[in-house]
Amino acid sequence: MRDEDLIDRRRFADLVDEALAIIRARCPDWTDHSPGDPGMTLLEVYAWLTETMLYRLNRLPSRLHLELLKLLGILPLPAAAAETRLRASRAGDDLPAAEWPEGLRVSDPEGKVVFSTCGPLRFGKGETVAEVSAVNAEPVEGELLGLGTGEAGRSFTLRRGPVPRPLPVVETLRIGVEWPGGDEVPPEARTVNLEGRVFVLWDEVPGFRPGQPPRAFTADRLAGRITFAPLSGVIRAADSGGFAIPPRGAEIRAWYLVGGGRAGNVPPDTLVRLRQPVPGLSITNPARATGGEDAETPVAFVARGSDAVRMPESAITATDFERVALAAGGVARARAEAELALWSFGRPGVVDVRIVPQVPPDPESGAVTEEMLASHRQVPLRDRVEKLLDAHRPIGVRVAVGWTKCRSVSVEARIAASPSEDLAALERRVTRRLNALLSPLGGWPAGKALRISEVYEAILAEPGVRYAEGVSLSTGDGPEGPVSRLVADPHQPRTLYALMTDGLYRSLDDAQSWERVAGEDGVRPKALATDPEVPGFLALALERADSQTELRTSRSCGEDWAELEVLPKPVHGLAVTVREGRRWLVIAGAEGCLQRDLSTPGLQATEVGSGVTGFYAAASATNAAGVGFVALAARSGGGVWLSSRCGASGSFEQLPGSHGLDIRSLAFSREGGQLWLWAAVWAEAGQTWTGPMRISVRSDGLDPMGWQRLSEGWKGGSCLAFDVAAGQVAAGTRDAGVLMLDAGSAKPAWRASRLTSGLPIDADRARLLPVAAVALRPGARVLLAGTAQGLFRGEPAELTFTRIEGRRFTDRLPLPPGWLPCAGAHRMQFGAEVPGGPDATG
Secondary structure (H helix, E strand, O other): OOHHHOOOOOOHHHHHHHHHHHHHHHOOOOOOOOOOOHHHHHHHHHHHHHHHHHHHHHOOOHHHHHHHHHHOOOOOOOOEOOEEEEEEEEOOOOOOOEEEOOOOEEEOOOOOOEEEEOOOEEEOOOOOEEEEEEEOEEEEEEEEEEEOOOOOOOEEEOOOOOOOOOOOOOOOEEEEEEOOOOOOOOOOOOEEEEOOEEEEEEEEOOOOOOOOOOOEEEEEOOOOEEEEOOHHHHHHHHHOOOOOOOOOOOEEEEEEEEEOOHHHOOOOOOOOEEOOOOOOEEEEOOOOOEOOEOOOOHHHHHHHHHHHOOOOOOOOOHHHHHHHHHHOOOEEEEEEEEHHHHOOOOOOOEEEEEEEEOOOOOOOOOOOOHHHHHHHOOHHHHHHHHHHHHHHOOOOOEEEEEEOOEEEEEEEEEEEEOOOOOHHHHHHHHHHHHHHHOOOOOOOOOOOOEEHHHHHHHHHOOOOEEEEEEEEEEOOOOOOOOEEEEEEOOOOOOOEEEEEOOEEEEEOOOOOOOEEEEOOOOEEEEEEEEOOOOOOOEEEEEEEOOOOEEEEEEOOOOOOOEEEEEEOOOEEEEEEEEEOOEEEEEEEEOOEEEEEEOOOOOEEEEOOOOOOOOEEEEEEEEOOOOOEEEEEEEOOOOOEEEEOOOOOOOOEEEOOOOOOOEEEEEEEEEEOOEEEEEEEEEOOOOOOOOOOEEEEEEOOEEOOOOOEEOOOOOOOOOEEEEEEEOOEEEEEEOOOOEEEEEOOOOOOOOEEOOOOOOOOEOOOOOOEOOOOEEEEOOOOOOEEEEEOOEEEEEEOOOOEEEEOOOOEEOOEEOOOOOOEEEEOOOEEEEEEOOOOOOOOOO
């Protein structure tokens, strides 16, 4: 028997090793593991006896294994039928209302793939277009299975089975038993009328166990076999816990669908032929059909059966939810996690399930691309999975189903082949190996980084390849180019945001990997604000090509966005505050300050001070006493304006000592019970300045000491950006890179980056280039610096930095948490190795 066919592959040595692992964990005082130890002798005896039992177990024929699983109530999965939406059109004027009943058949031009509508196709008066759901199956109506005999445990076989898996849009199997004449039909019963007779529809159940409806049957859909309750289940009828059986002489009929399989996953505009032509009516499928899957093979059934034995009817663990999602059909992979474990804004009792649709790889290259995945991400497939999960979830648990995100990865390499190798054939084989490595349908762990060494292994594993060099990985989406601002999320762990020229990028793993969450052609992010109190909330200002500013909000850390307002002028800063029980967005604009109630449309102008021409920045915070503050940095040396009434119009006062200073960044920080307002000052030409300054903000007013200028050790001219976290301050400068300050020390002093820190330097290697943005994440040793040359990840203690590769990677390509790779357009050069070439020896 082949090793892969064995039920249990463990051998004597494996059993001994497992026992030793348990001994070391549970009995650390047992240190003599030599063969002479009496305990080891007993252990080896039991291992030998167990191996003998496993040998006999592995001699069981595979067919017996299948039948044993069926006895346990685990059945092989039948085919799953693909679903799609059909769009019907008709031409003409003054068209009357029209309707075609459920079951209208539509196929491809050759008639090989047939779909049936799941409901009536209705046109209202004058309407020219209508849509209806359809599945890749044909209906069988009222097939007579036989007559009841009054005996328990009877089985019947459908003439045209197998029956596809259950679908949310239509019932794929209904069994009706004739109701005796003269008796009143129970009001809760579902019925079908056929040839003047009433048939009560019975319920399909997974097994005859307590708690199931009394009129029930089980179905082996793959074999097309229907079974009613056995005698053991009927005997309990006296205590209302048993099952009914079809009465003697009652007709038993079946309504079911026939079809399904992967062949039904047809591309758009394939289903154009009506099997029953209707004059003036044309039909098509505007989107791809998805969800079709072939019946489960015996090997797959055995593999699933081993786990299904332990799976309860209700999904409890994450693995349970994943198994249910895979059973829906058309799903290649599923991953489930509690929403609260993923997001700070997660809802209690919600399970987030991410699925990968089943996609046939390209027959030539074996590739599964992002475009192929996108065409299979159809709403009917997601709804099918969600409804099946809903049927298996425990009470009080909700399910949210979404698509697994994938990143397109391209491989660049120079490959030398054996002199006699066919280069074209070798290129095809290597491409297939790489696409298999990058397939999201395989076993690649979600979120695992792809290393260059793994690509080398895939290339060198192909016979005919002598060596590979110059291997790199690239993607079409990543943070590259100038950085305007960096923000650390105050609620979501390990999360950072970067405002780049081409969009807003987010990292969920301390700047290891990035994804673009907002931005498209023609818009550029200008400002971003988080909510100090509400996890997941973001407010984003995007500048359009026509100089207008679009405001968007997200309540999911950028997963989804909603448009808030469109302003005619630029926006430089945003902040969120709470006033009178409502949340307000404070907008620092080029011509003044506006505020927007986040629950009510409409902008309100905010009175700040006379002579103020606009603002560079806004910040908000609430102190320990519950007093809400809003600060604004005015343009043209207008100083800092502070409101202690949550930004109410007319409540702002200019802070002494700030007038005449070019202040463009503001931030609040809390140290214990003390609230500080920080301001970054730009130096005029020729000035050295003293770095950021701070002032204590109190409920009874400002600190009489005024602004504290922390100048010890400062160099670098203007402070272009800064961030404060847990008493640590990071500042981006014009001439000295990044400076760090421990604001809580007895004598705070700035530490400067060295020329060899890893930050970009000028052509003369005389000074560091400007750092326009910094972010310091609380509770982690992560410092992020943004320059015109890109992003840099640093170590706060040492002030050393490494460049973050955005779209081309020479060591490893990190994937965001939960993401999978998919195939991109590879660029490989193949050539024959020249005998005696530069790599030859001897």
